Amino acid sequence: MTALQVERGAGTEPEPVVPLRRNWRFQALWSGAAASMLGTMVADTAYPLLLLAMTGSPTLAGAFGAVQFTVSLLLGLHGGALADRRDRRVILIVSDAVRVLATLSVPAALWLGRLTVPHVLLVAAVLGATVAYAGPVRMLAVRSVVPPSQLRQALTQDEVRVNGASLLGPPLAGLLLGLGRAVPFVATALSSLYALATACLVRFDGRPGGAGGEKSGSMLDGLRELGRNRLMCSVLGVIALINLAGSTTLLPVMVLLRDNGVSTTGTGLVLAGEAVGGLLGALLVRPLHRWFGPGVLALLVSGAMVPVLLVPYVSASPVVLFAALVLLALGVPALRVMLDLLVFQRVADEVRGRVIAASMTVLMLGVPLGMFLGGVLLDHFAARTVLGGVAAVLAVALLGMAAPRRLRTAGW
Incomplete structure (x- = not known):
């Protein structure tokens, strides 16, 4: 029985859930x-x-x-x-x-x-x-x-x-x-x-749950809550790593397109591949969650980025790079939904706001850091070399994350 179904006494059928x-x-x-x-x-x-x-x-x-x-x-x-x-x-x-x-x-x-x-x-x-x-x-x-x-x-x-x-x-x-x-x-x-x-x-229950003592807690409690939950901490780490790697590769992709004589309009269309991949990836959320546990799914989606980042070594044409960005983003919606589900399954309502804010903060940090890192690397290396280096570092980091059995065997 769901939280919104109402029992009206013994032998009474619960009210059906309204379709979304x-x-x-x-x-x-x-x-x-x-x-x-x-x-x-x-x-x-x-x-x-x-x-x-x-x-x-x-x-x-x-x-x-x-x-x-x-x-x-x-x-x-x-x-x-x-x-x-x-x-x-x-x-x-x-x-x-x-x-x-x-x-x-x-x-x-x-x-x-x-x-x-x-x-x-x-x-x-x-x-x-x-x-x-x-x-x-x-x-x-x-x-x-x-x-x-x-x-x-x-x-x-x-x-x-x-x-x-x-x-x-x-x-x-x-x-x-x-x-x-x-x-x-x-x-x-x-x-x-x-x-x-x-x-x-639209009216919704805006009152945080829990006792008053929780409401007076520190704004750092969200980070502490994440640290205590090993599965959520690991999943968040994988997604943050994807954010960092994706942001680091943005400038090298733009440089490759410029070197191939692609206009700024064409570059914008190629970069839209990430959003297209996200839209298509929304269709894969349910089957991916059905086929894989949260830990395996996080490792598979992030691991799939490694060969995709090496695609420019084969071809750097606009069509190929667009397709690579689509593939890069296909599994990301399943990871974001997974993290959201874990928050609502494993975190008490009275600290959910702080956990969500802590998650958003950790994920947001990877964007400017990756952009800065990409610019610094491009000052010293060719664009393809940067992409290959990011792929290598990502592969090593994921191997380290996959080593503990905890993440690989985690279930819903």
Whole structure:
């Protein structure tokens, strides 16, 4: 019997679980999260392009993402702690409202001819803060309105949201910016407004569980909880390793495409292979979880990256690199859903916000570190050499992780 089924006495049949497609609370919250994610992906492209047009400085254009990411990373653990201490629904509503106001300030300043670089960077900081506080809550909210028996299906649908936004966001930002400087920011504000509306209209249990003593715990309790759970710690380590390796290979792939005379538009289309692979990989979540235990699945998906990273030694054509990125991302949705399931299966509700925030922080750290490492390596080695080196290091690291029997024999 699931948590949402109700017993009405001996001999009475439990109420049937509503199919996920007819669960309007989940679908509404999911659509709000999808709108928010799409707006984020549009903004991540549109703001740097706006700064580049305003100043002509690539450094200032890159500063938007740097500020947003840094603030989100610094406040991430506190956001998780707040989600375990305060009403989660209130946190979500306030965060979305602040996001709408901050985003609307940009087109308003453009129309008044008063937009400045400090203004845009301040908006970047505010948006980073809203991600830190709304991120864990939105994940908990979407998952709180489905019964445990449908959690894997709900998480799989959530993977479509993430990868679909990654695929549509950048080209949509360019299209909207071509219609006018203010247009992408108005569109982003509207998407945030829709997310705010769903948070206001859909009621979910926003009260953290557990006793008051837990609510006064440290914001580092999420990291401690992960450290105590060896399976979750190992799975998170594998996914973090994939993030680090994937980020390190991004610049070498771009260099290979440039050396082959591929245009910037063509490069963007090739890099979209990762999002396409994620969308296709959402279809593989259920069979992969059925065929493999969590530890074996983590090792197989990460191990499959090693030969894929060596593909450029055979061919570096745009079509081949696109296919390689698709293959690289196919198993990632199954890993993300697996980590999410483990959090909800093995972590008490009163510390889930902190565990989710800790997981997000660990995974996010690999992105800038990998980008920096890729740039440093390219200063000394050819792009193919960098990819081969990453593949070799990844293989050695995975062999070390696979050596303990604990991960290989772990079950659901």
